[in-house]
Amino acid sequence: MGPTHAMSGAAVGLAVAQILPTHWGGVTTAEETFIYAGLAAGAALLPDLDAPSATVSRSFGPLTQMLSRLTENTAQTLVNLTRGRKDKPCRNGHRTVTHTLWSALAAGAGATALIGALGKPAVIGLLFFFLGLGIRGLLPEWSKKTDWVIVTGLSAALAYGVWNFVPESSLGLVMGSAVTVGCLTHMAGDLATKQGIPVFAPLLPFKGRRWWNLKLPRFLSIRANGPADKFLLMGFTIAVIAQIGLVASGNMRDVMMGLLNLQVVAQGL
Numbered sequence: 001m002g003p004t005h006a007m008s009g010a011a012v013g014l015a016v017a018q019i020l021p022t023h024w025g026g027v028t029t030a031e032e033t034f035i036y037a038g039l040a041a042g043a044a045l046l047p048d049l050d051a052p053s054a055t056v057s058r059s060f061g062p063l064t065q066m067l068s069r070l071t072e073n074t075a076q077t078l079v080n081l082t083r084g085r086k087d088k089p090c091r092n093g094h095r096t097v098t099h100t101l102w103s104a105l106a107a108g109a110g111a112t113a114l115i116g117a118l119g120k121p122a123v124i125g126l127l128f129f130f131l132g133l134g135i136r137g138l139l140p141e142w143s144k145k146t147d148w149v150i151v152t153g154l155s156a157a158l159a160y161g162v163w164n165f166v167p168e169s170s171l172g173l174v175m176g177s178a179v180t181v182g183c184l185t186h187m188a189g190d191l192a193t194k195q196g197i198p199v200f201a202p203l204l205p206f207k208g209r210r211w212w213n214l215k216l217p218r219f220l221s222i223r224a225n226g227p228a229d230k231f232l233l234m235g236f237t238i239a240v241i242a243q244i245g246l247v248a249s250g251n252m253r254d255v256m257m258g259l260l261n262l263q264v265v266a267q268g269l
Contacts, residue, residue: 001225002045005048006138007236007240008186009045009181010236011243013037014034024174030248035162041133041134042134044183044186045186046179049068050075058136059133084209085208095195099186099190099197102203108180115172120163127158131159135158194223
């Protein structure tokens with residue numbers, strides 16, 4: 001589901017960028033909107049860092065492979081330490097800790113704190129990592145045929161190149177929110193699969209279990225990499241293309257605010 005995750009992250013990122021609170025500094029230009037969407041697209045692959053075979057784990061060669069195995073082993077240990085009396089022992093950390101609400105919030109908060117502490121070097125580092133993931137996710141066929149070293153070099157050049165377009169007055173909050181938006185978008189996609197994900201684990205027990213999966217009704221759930229997944233990929237691709245046109249024309253913010261106003265009116269009826 002890597003391409004679907006990345007494309008959905010880009011689609012949601014393009015939309016959310018238009019409605020960020022003004023006291024955060026917001027996203028005011030088309031360039032900033034595209035950067036925000038690129039970050040969200042990359043972050044939409046981040047939760048699968050707990051799977052060594054996932055797109056994110058193969059993005060930067062041995063570095064992300066090592067990080068992936070560390071993440072999976074740590075997640076497995078945490079699940080076993082916090083499991084409830086009816087939870088089975090965890091033997092694979094995939095779709096556990098990194099697929100919780102708390103992990104998504106922590107990822108965004110961590111990005112914000114890192115920027116606050118280190119400034120520009122942290123921004124360039126985060127841009128490098130997440131834009132690199134975005135490249136892998138949005139261009140899967142090309143990246144499969146391309147050595148990871150080339151993808152890494154392209155990510156570094158892109159990160160440094162877009163630095164001047166990032167809103168300096170609100171770097172931490174804006175970039176942190178993009179990371180959380182991407183992670184939550186990934187989780188929404190996995191929630192729609194037959195397996196579901198442990199959104200509220202381990203803080204919200206249910207029937208003696210701390211690591212229970214929240215999932216949609218069976219008739220609404222989809223199979224990863226199945227026909228419905230491919231249909232969703234096509235839908236998100238169309239949404240991204242349409243939004244890019246609206247952003248470039250300067251009409252995207254008006255469309256989003258109009259939709260929000262309609263929702264407020266509908267709730268008041």
